[in-house]
Amino acid sequence: MKRIFQIGCSLFLIGTLPLAGAEKGSAPASATGLDFFEAKIRPVLVAHCYQCHSVDAGKSKGNLLLDSREAIRAGGDSGPAIVPGDPDASLLLRAISHVDPDLKMPPKTDRLPESVINDIKSWIQAGAADPREKGTVNAIxxxxxxxxxxxxxxxRKPDDHQPPASKNPGWARRNLDHFILAQLGSHGLVPREDAEPATLLRRLHFDLVGLPPTxxxxHHFLESIHTDGIETALAAEVDSLLASKQYGERWGRHWLDVARFAESSGKEAxxxxxxxxxxxxxxxxAVNADLPFDRFLVEQIAGDLLPADSDVERARLLIATGYLAVGTKNLDESNKVQFAADLVDEQIDALTRGVMANSVACARCHDHKLDPFSMEDYYALAGIFASTKTYFGTAISPSNQVGGDPLVLPRGAGQPILHASITPEKVASLKQELATLKKEKVTTLSDALRIFWRSGGIEGELEKVDDKGQALPLAMGATDRETIGDKPLLERGEIGRPGKPVPRGFPRVVAIADAGSISSHQSGRLELARWLTHPDHPLTARVMTNRVWRHLFGVGIVSSVDNFGFSGQRPSHPELLDHLAVRLVADGWSVKKLVREIVLSRTYRQASTYDEKSFEADPENRLxxxxxxxxxxxxxxxxxMLLVSGELDTSRRVGSLVGKEIGDRPxxxxxxxxxxxxDLDASKHRSVYLPVLRDRLPDVLDLFDFAEPSLVTGDRETTNVPLQALYLMNSPFMEARAKALADRLMGEAGDDESRIRRAFLHCYSRIPTDDEMLMATSFLTRGKQLAGDDEKLRRQVLAICCQALLSTAEFRNLD
Structure with missing residues (x-):
């Protein structure tokens, strides 16, 4: 009977539940772009393939070159090395997988890590995007x-362009509107009418706090418009949303995407x-407090080097440096020098891509192929991060070859502690066992491994407590090393081929006269942070402004939000981008003020209605x-879903499922x-508090295009695949939310029509049309007839109807 109800209810709303398909085994969306190639593919080819298969090396074993797009696709004596879109036909993938004893690459080393093989497979499957030019390793x-x-x-430093004159100045509400009008007018276009008030309110709530309006x-907003007018009502609503704690949970998540936040190391271990x-x-x-964006960056890059007047402030600044620690790490790497080099590389990539929308990390093995960054620029930054100690708090074990100390916070800060204390006797026993292990004679490899793993495990336990066994407040983060120094340039990025040391410094393409020099007594992270946030820096304010614009309009003024380099897209409204970036700095780097300015504009207020003439002139709506x-x-x-069902717990979850239950385990x-x-989703708290584990996300996040936590992500992909529809129709999570919404409606007085009306208001911020009301009430009437006097079945009828409402495209799309 339940299945009959599901089918019936799906039919009356199926038109709003698209089921567009995708190819079997389709690649991750993040693998489709050039950023993925530069971050994941090119470094592997340089490190493991070019020495035998490149023009620079003067070698082409088997007549195979791998240093250009055309060469890798043409292949050698055995055929094409890759066939875009077809991993099974790609000999490169077969070779590095070591599945054929006669075709193993690299030939004199172990099989490449599984994560590398999977990256190359995903890259091929997604079409093998490759910017390299024919016959040379040089750029396009x-x-x-x-x-x-x-x-x-x-x-170039942004100029403060003044708003241009337009043909319809009365339409504009903010300066930015004039820039938009001028561009539209130059193409013979006009803006659309304003969105309906309820539609605009729903847009505002989702954009600013990530929740629908009740x-x-x-009702209150519509009354305010009637009483005070749209401008006053809108400003009051925006200010209320910006002041709410839900704002930080929504917009903090945007930055966590850029910061590649995750709660596991990724890779093999x-x-x-x-x-x-x-x-x-x-x-x-920090986002809720509207911490100025320049200070926000400085704290994350060098919070440990800033003064603090209390234990609370010191703990906050230490925790901020977790930005440098939460990236991917190959904890299965037994070579400590290689691990350290890869850690520095990941930090350089995350920082420069996230703040500057340019990856200096692409210059690790060679001068950047696309942008004006040299290997000297890379190793100038590498010296800064090599002089930094990163704390990530994982103990050595059979699954983990690299121990990462945790960062101890001041007890006076009152930070919550999720792990348990132990007795002083236990502390003494562990110390004694550790001392005994260090004295034990090693005669076999198995002895060495046993001592290594057990010693690392004991050290990990002792790092969590003080000498009395009391649990310590611990964090991820970074501090300066005791030894500060420059980093040698590594030929081809290989740790075994060091050259002359490169003085620590910043990428030279950005020349700031009063940026200051790096102290010989500190890593240089503080000077780097101040260089990035200098008012004359051409990228930082622009990049952040563009990120804000993208979250409010769906596309950035520069659509390649993480790439402001030569291979990125050009801005659709360059003068507007500069104007807003200059204003961001002038307003004390207040992101809230920038958000407010944009959402109160007439441009943001437009309806989404179609216009044939405008669409033909600008089908992508870039204007x-x-x-x-x-x-x-x-x-x-x-x-x-949790909010409309009445179940959402809006309090902050203390800690995380990882910190409380999983710990530092594989x-x-x-x-x-x-x-x-x-599905790792038993919580009723907001989704920002769900565990973010690399390669093991909660189902609902994984299916609906959550940010890839191993990469800087300023622009999430959006897919529409059958698995999403199946999840909406069949998952226990969906069934539970539908049942809760039905119970909520049953608890409210009224008949079926009033319940349907309330359900539409909860789900869509509108009342149903006459046709929708007829279909819904007809379904409920027929379902109750089939259920008879069985109260449980009668409730189930309403629950299935609620599930259909929650599954519609209108529910999960923003107009």
Whole structure:
């Protein structure tokens, strides 16, 4: 009977539940772009392949070159090395997988890590995007010298352009509107009408706090418009949303995407990070407090080097440096020098891509192939981070070859502690066992491994407590090393081929006269942070402004939000971008003020209605002649369901499932732990507090295009695949939310029509049309007839109807 109800209810709303398909085994969306190639593919080819298969090396074993797009696709004596879109036909993948004894690459080393093989497979499957030019390892354009690089639009300091004159100045409400009108007018276009008030309110709530407005909020807003006018009502609503704690949870998540926040190391070992949640909470609090963006960056890059007047402030600043620690780490790497080099590389990539929308890390093995960054620029930064100690708090074990000390916070800060204390006797016993192990004679490899693993495990236990066994407040983060020094340039990025040391410094394409020099007594992170946030820096304010714009309009003024380099897209409204970036700095780097300015504009207020003439002239809506319809983010879809069902717990979850239950264990063991829900989603708190484990996300986040936590992500992909529809129709999570919404409606007085009306108000911020009301009430009437006097079945009829409402495209899309 339940299945009949599901089919029937799906039919009356199936038109709003698209089921567009995807190819079997489709690649991750993140693998489709050039950023993925530069971050994941090119370094592997350089490190493991070019010495035998490149023009520079003068070798082409088997007549195979791998240093250009055409060469790798043409292949050698055995055929094409890769066939875009077809991993099974790609000999490169077969060779590095070591599945054929006669075709093993690299030939004199062990098989490449599984994560590398999977990356190459995903890259091939996604079409093998590759910017390299034929016959050479050089870029798709000649090398760029510093002077020509400084003339490129994004490396020039922003100018404060004044709003241009437009043909309809009365339409504009903010300065930015004039820039939009001028561009539209130059193409013979006009903006669309304003969105309906309830539609605009729903857009505002989802954009600013990630939750739908309640029916009561909709009613109050409409009354305010009637009483005070749209401008006053809108400003009051915006100010209220910006002041709410939900704002930080929504916009903090945006920065966590950029910060590649996760609670596990990723790669082969994939060990949990039990203290990562403190950085998550720091970000949310900083965004709610509207911490100036320049200070926000300085704290994350060099908070440990800033003064603090209390234990609370010192702990906060130490936690902020978790930004440098939460990235991916190959904890299965037994070579400490290689691990350290890879850690520095990941930090350089995350920082430069996240703040500057340029990856200096692409210059690790060679001068940047696309942008004006040299190997000297890379190793100048590498010296800064090599002089930094990173704390990530994982103990050595059979699954983890690299121990990462935790960062101890001041007890006076009152930070919550999730792990347990132990007795002083236990402390003494562990210390004695550790001392005995260190004296034990090693005669076999198995002895050495046993002592190594056991010693690391004991040290990990002792690091969590003080000498009396009391649990310590621990975090991820960074501090300066005792030994400060420059880093040698590594030929081809190989640790065994060091050259001359490169003085610590900053990328030279950005020349700031009073940036200051790096102290010989500190790593240089503080000077780097101040260089990045200098008012004359051409990128930092622009990049952040563009990120804000993207979250409010669906597309950035520069659509390649993480790439402001030569291979990135050019801004659709360059003068507007500069104007807003200059204003961001002038307003004390207040992101809230920037958000407020944008959402109170007439441009943001437009309806999404179609216009044939405008569409033919600008099908991608880059000129913003209307508002674009957008799919909600994964966590917003989940949170909205919990809110409308009356179940959302809006309090902050203390800690994380990782910190409380999983600890610093391999993610592969999660499925064997009966304490953990299969989908990692037993919480009723907001989705920002769900565990973010690399390669093991909660189902609802994974299915609806959550940010890839191993990469800087300023622009999430949006897919529409059958698995999403199946989840909405069949998952226990969905069934539970539908039942809760039905119970909520049953608890409210009224008949079926009033319940349907309330359900539509909760889900869509509108009342149903006559046709929708007829279909819904007809379904309920027929379902109750079939259920008879069985009260449980009668409630189930309403629950299935609620599930259909929650599954519609209208629910998970923003107009």
């Amino acid at each position: 354009r000649p090398p760029v010298d510093l002077e020509s690089g400084r003339r490129f639009w994004s490396f 029916p009561e909020t909709v 994939n060990i949990s990070f039990p203290y990562a949640w403190r950085y998550r909470d720091y970000v949310i609090d 913003l002649w209307r508002s674009a319809k957008r799919r909600l983010d994964a966590e917003v879809i989940r949170d909205a 993610i592969s063991l999660i499925g064997l732990d009966n304490r953990l829900p299969a």
